[in-house]
Amino acid sequence: MNIVPETATNQAAPLSASLLKNIHAYWRAANYLSVGQLYLRDNPLLKKPLKLEHIKNMLLGHWGTTPGQNFIYTHLNRTIKQHDLDMIYISGPGHGGPAVVAGTYLEGTYSEVYPAITADEDGLKKLFTQFSYPGGISSHASPQTPGSIHEGGELGYSLSHAFGAVLDNPKLIVACVVGDGEAETGPLATAWHSNKFLNPLTDGTVLPILHLNGYKISNPTVLARITHEELEQLFRGYGWNPIFVEGDDPMVMHQLMAAALDEAITQIQAIKQRADNNDLARPRWPMIILRSPKGWTGPKTVDGQQIEGTFRSHQVPISVSASAPAEHLQQLESWMKSYHPEELFDNNGTLKAELTDLVPKGNRRMGANPQANGGLLMHDLRIPEFRDYMVDVKDHGITGEGDVHVSGRFLRDLIKLNPDNFRIFGPDETVSNRLEEVFAVTDRQWNAGIKEHDEFLAPAGRVMEMLSEHQCEGWLEGYLLTGRHGLFNCYEAFIHIVDSMFNQHAKWLKMTLEIPWRRKIASLNILLTSTVWRQDHNGFTHQDPGFIDHVINKKSEIVRVYLAPDSNCLLSIMDHCLRSRHYVNVIIAGKHPSPQWLNMEEAVDHCTRGIGIWDWASNDQDCETDLVMACSGDVPTLETLAAVAILREHLPELKIRVINVVDLLKLERQVDHPHGLNDKDFDSLFTTNKPVIFAFHGYPWLIHRLTYNRTNNHNIHVRGYKEEGTITTSFDMTVLNEMDRFHLVMDAIDRLPQTGSRGTYLKQSLQDKLTQHKEYIDLNGEDMPEIRNWKWQQ
Structure with missing residues (x-):
């Protein structure tokens, strides 16, 4: 299939003077709320001179990515409302929490979900205090944040989540903000290719917004330091149609961003229309590359060092405390007042009506979209019998x-x-x-x-x-x-x-x-x-x-x-x-x-229990057991039953109990896991004093970890994988890791002194079998017939 190109035709100034003024004010409000979350625990509207007592004792959070994300969220609101879009927002940069919290608070969703965080001065105080605060919320777009399906605590997965969200969701658009630091991770770099998997007819749309602010924690980012031409070629090579928004003058950038989003939506709608007309040729989906200063609108310099536009704006750009320079408090107050909160909020602390009018209504708000709370939309699977x-x-x-x-x-x-x-x-x-x-x-x-x-x-x-x-x-x-x-x-x-x-x-x-x-x-x-x-x-x-x-x-x-x-x-x-x-x-x-060990009725009973005695393989039903042979996993089960067959043939007086574990966490105590067995039930299965030979699919010490506080733990001997093996036969894999039937039998003999000389002779014969096995596979390249053809016959 050929890629169908798209051509950008951005309008120069799509926003009227009044709309431009209000959008800029709304962005200022989001920035003000974001700074407040970083610093304040009182005096949220600065109605009083700012004092140290109004400042949190610990300042935690990240400013650098926040104003750019506030800018994006503000413009997405305008686009959703204008085009009546079904859209959710994914914040990929690692610490964009202040922006998403501010966005959902201003749109009203936050107060609906958390009624105590009211849309007034008292609610602002609580909103600010809870951020990165004991008993509060984290600095990411965490699960507590309405509208979030992606925390971003670890970078790299935002775009993958976005594409998963739009599969089978033909009307959904996911606006996915990708940080330029995040873009350096392997998963994110690969995720750009997900556009080769979308069906434009039956799936929704991912609108990536690559946020280039130039820096990570302390280093420049790769994509921000390559040329415009190279950057464009890179994303066109990935199959995208990049639309650039670049600059630092807010009033110019508002017009550019509005035009870019209008153009992106126009392209998306055209792609969808062609798909409706049965043209499924792979489109070149639009994306936006937003280049803006890191820490935009924040302090220009602090202590003689440049802050805005540098890595120094990444976290908390001004330290404010009793031990910090006194002028820092004044700098913070000046910074916050530069947003003119008195123009944005009324005397009660409520966002002014002309600004709330910019917000989409109901579930069109990104914080209220049910797609970001998937359990609301989930239908049960129709499952065959x-x-x-x-x-x-x-x-x-x-x-x-x-x-x-x-x-x-x-x-x-x-x-x-x-x-x-x-x-x-x-x-x-x-x-x-x-x-x-x-x-x-x-x-x-x-x-x-x-x-x-x-x-x-x-x-x-x-x-x-x-x-x-x-x-x-x-x-x-x-x-x-x-x-x-x-x-x-x-x-x-x-x-x-x-x-x-x-x-x-x-x-x-x-x-x-x-x-x-x-x-x-x-x-x-x-x-x-x-x-x-x-x-x-x-x-x-x-x-x-x-x-x-x-x-x-x-x-x-x-x-x-x-x-x-x-x-x-x-x-x-x-x-x-x-x-x-x-x-x-x-x-x-x-x-x-x-x-195949169990018929369906037996299998359902066994899986429902999660663990159980296989009575058909055991012979201790009417007497005290001598030995428990336990297993978990398909190959360990095979080797355990083969070992039991050897023991019962050569040492028929032994009373052996066979236990199979399907639900591994049954081995934990009930107080530690809801599936765990209580001590009485565990002891009834594994006894309190008999040897247990446990063949396990994984690393053997895991079983010891799960059973360390059980009565009979000191008698549990586990065989499992111990990092041995290469290209060899299937049975030899078990031999190399000493989980084969012969080693299991020898383990049992070592723990059963009553087997006496018969046990000693059997153990020696099994050691000889291991020697024969090695010679046979080296000569023939396959396991011995007695291994390949073994059947359970008890």
Whole structure:
């Protein structure tokens, strides 16, 4: 497909004299509120001479990006009202909180959400005092801020969230402010390519506004220091049509910004009209590049150093305290009075009527738009009956076709039932991860060039793939935050790329649980496969199960971890997770053919419990157990049952209990996690004094961490991944990490002195087996027949 060019035809002066005057006044009001948030705890309208007692004891926050964002927010209000737009605002620069709080307060949303923050002098005092203050709000566009779906505490994800938000949202425009420091991050630099994935007919529009103010914390920014020509070529090369707004004279800049936004909306409407006429050629979407001084309208100099237009305006530009120079207080007062608050607010502290008239009405206000509180818009998925996709397990241990492959059929029909409410996201791995069944009903959405030999590419599709875990995660988060549902599938080792993104989303979920007006959203569901134990041709680089360790650090009310032992359990888990709300669900499952242990009824019962004894594999039903063999994960389950078979064949007098763990956080105490077992139930399963051999999918110390305060912890011996392995056979991976059936049996013998000489001889024979195994795979390149063909026969 060819890119369709757009031509900018900005009007010179779209604002009338009266409108220009009022817009400038509104911007001054937003700047005044922003400075007040940084400094004041009293005297909010400066009706009295400013004194130190009116100043916060700790001055925290960021000024540098704020006036530019106030400028943008003010002009977006005018554009929304003029064109009746459905628009939300994403603040990408890291500390734009004062601007978004000021914008939502002036439009009235803030006082509606927080009635104590009234639109008067008392409300202003509370608004100022709470900012970056104990018990108050943070310096970002945090979950407490109306209209926000993006905190920006960590930079790089604003544009990804914006694109996720507009998928299947054809009328929505996301105005996404990208800071020039943020633009240097890897995720943001890649996110510019998201325009190749939008369908102009069925998706909404992202309007990026690159805010070039020249500096990060203390360094210049790359994009602000290249030439105008190079900057334009860069973004035209990305497929955008950049519209420039550059300068520092406010009255000129107001006209330029108004013209730029009018032109951008004209281009967007033209693109949408062509799409309505079935012209889906990839458009060159507009973007705005705003170049303005950092710390615009702030103090010019302080202590002889330039502030406005330099990195020194990044945080709090004037220090004001008992130990600071006395003239700083006077400088702050002069700065604040330069906005002429008496012209903006009446004597009660309420914004004057001619300025409130600039604000869009009702839900058209960016702070009140329900798209930024996605739980208000969310509809339940139509979910097919997962039991209809079951594997018929007549005998425990029959060979399956791959657990994820079976769930692919379930997801295929889920997509059919939810054509505009569910998407699958992944970094070029949907087929590799054995979810290829979904392509029977959908394509990958793709709006760049398509060649004859390509597969599953179309302008519209329910699968989003880009070889960037950051984009897939960010798109999905934006999709969820605006009220829809999805699934992210990824190779287990490489999900670590989004460790920090997961952190931020989990924190968002945790915070929004504490905010009454926020509504719960669909869970972030992450399916991890291509796991550590089956990397036959990839090797050491593809081995890392440690995302589980990272996830369980987060608040217990947010995170869940499930390890599916077989296909029927995975179907039950998938159904549960897709119905859930406001969690991060991490699902680990295998994609290779593997034994199937439970029929559907058994699987549902087992997954509902989350942990349980497999009585058909145990033989301690009517007596005291000698040994607990526990497992979590598909390969650990296989090796545990193979070990149990060896023990029962050679040491039949042993009484063995087999426990499988599906819901990993069942191992925590109930007081620490809502899924955790109480001590009595844990002890009834794992005993208080018997040895426990635990085969675990991940790093073994995680099990010790989860069970450190249990009665029998000192008897729990865990085998798991310990950073060994390369390109080898699947069974050899377990051998190299000493989680294979032979090591598990030897561990049991070491902890069961009653096995006596028979145990000693069995242990020696298993050591010999390990030697034979190594010789066999080196010669034949595959596992021994007794390994490959092993079946459960107890």
